[in-house]
Every structure is written in structure tokens, then in C-alpha cells.
Amino acid sequence: MRDGHLSTPTVAIAGWLFADLLLAFLIITLGMDSRPPAEPDPVTEEVVEPVPHGLDLDPIVVELQGVSPAGAAAGEEEIVEELREALLEHDLADREAGMVLTFGANGGPAEGERFASDINGLLPRVHPGVFDDAVTRTFHSLGGSVGWLRIEIYLFAASEPTD
Template identity: 45%
Template sequence: MNPRIAVPAIAGWLFADLLLAFSIVVLGTQEPPPLPVVEPTVSPSLNPKPTRLALERRYIKVSLRVDPRKGSRSAIGALRRAIKSHPELKDRTAGIVLTFGAVVSGGEDFAKSVNKLLPRVDRELFRDVATRDFQLIGGTDGAVELQIYLFFNK
């Protein structure tokens, strides 16, 4: 290695290092730009609505048997009777219903057809409910199991 380094080479590196240090000092002394002031546009209400609804952890299990070959009228009647047999569902609102259906073929489709009937069974209980359709494994033909998750009572 050459013990003597040219002076212009050292001067160039020194100039670059000083320029970098000066840039860091200048950037560090700058004040941040002012944040925009946001005025609230919503006026307070006397009766505020809750913005988030919470579901209870436990669910109500409703089991029944529906003949898939009969029309929706008999299925609605069977669902109404099964729902009325659970007094804890009275004057409540469901958030999620998991429906398990058992038929020889297409249990998920059967569960979906049951879910479509829920608003006609009880408008208040199943108002804006989210549903999921599942195959009931090991169930007899026409067996339906509803797992109803309710919103907390206020």
C-alpha cells in the first residue's frame, strides 16, 4: 500500500464528510410543519346510538327437524315453534346464526335455504343477522341445528 496519499484525495473526502454533517445539522434544526386544525362536524345528540354492538360469548342452540321436501310454509312453522320454546330469545336480537343442515346430499344448501327463511320466522330476532351455512355431519335427513349468538342486552 502506498504510504503517501495525494492531498487532493484527502481534501475531497473531508469536503464530502463536512457536507454530510452540515446537512444533518440543518435537517435536525427544522421545525415540523404545523398540523391542520380539524373542526368536528358532528353535533352531539341527546340520545347517542351505540357505535359498536358486542355479541355474547355463549350461544343458544336450537335443534329441530324440517322435512326438506315440504314447502317453506311448514319449515317456517317448525322454526317458529322451535324458537318459541326458548324463552331467552324473546325480545332479543341475533347477531350471528350458524346453521347446520343434514340431508342426503347438499347439507350446506339445505342450511342456506333455512337461513333464507329466518327473517320471515321472527323479524325482530333476525333483523340484519349474519348467517353461515354448514353440513351437519352424522345428522338424520332434515335435521337442523341453529347456533344463535345474541347481542348483549342493554
């Protein structure tokens, strides 16, 4: 740089920088979609919004005493009927269980879980259609005596309010 004048190479570099910036702005501008989204064709049919299919947060809770673990393991009809009677007061017609947590007491932890698993296996016979696709979890109860049972049933939310 002599006498405050820019040399030719510096001016040339500035010109190329300016050209590169213009090219970058052009690419960015072309990449942007400035057109408004197209209007959808008017539909003559009414669109039905899907109903949320979540679980009711308040479970149906059933507690039973004196249920025979051996009878549950054997799948006795007497145990099925006992479970059916316990669930009779709850309106399960046209409902579907999403999740069932079953707590069983039958001595040790392994026996309690096996008892709860046997009960879960009987539930589809208690109410066909309600428990067929339900996710079940079994637990051992530390506080219950042999034959004690607690079933927590989480139903899918009703599509229409029930009275």
C-alpha cells in the same frame, strides 16, 4: 504524504466531508418536529365512546327433529311457527344476529345444505329485525336423520348488560 504532513487535496476532501455531515445533520434536524402536539380545544359536550359491536362468543343453539325439508323449501307457515316456538325461550327481543350457522340433514350432502339454506331463508320471517342482516352459513350434518336441524345463532354483543 511526506514528513507526516497531509497534502492539500486530503485536507480539502476532509473539509468537504465535514461540510456534508453538517448539511446532513441540518436536514435531519429540520425534519424533526420538536414542538409538542397542540392541545385540543376544550369541548364543553361530553364525548361518548363508541360501544364495541362484536359477537357474543356463546351462541344460542337450537336443535329440532322431524322438520319437513319439503315444507322448509316451500316456505310453509307451519315450519316458521315451529322455528318461532323453538326460539321462544331465548330472549331475542331488541337483539340482532350477526352470524347463523345452520346444519341440516336430508340424505346426501347437497340435500342437507339445501335444507339448511331453506331454513336460513325462513329466519327473517321467524323474528323480523333479528335475522335481517345476519350472515348465514349452511352445512350438511353427517350424523342426523332426515329432518334433523341444528341452528347456532351468534348475536351481536348487547350495548348494555342484560339481566
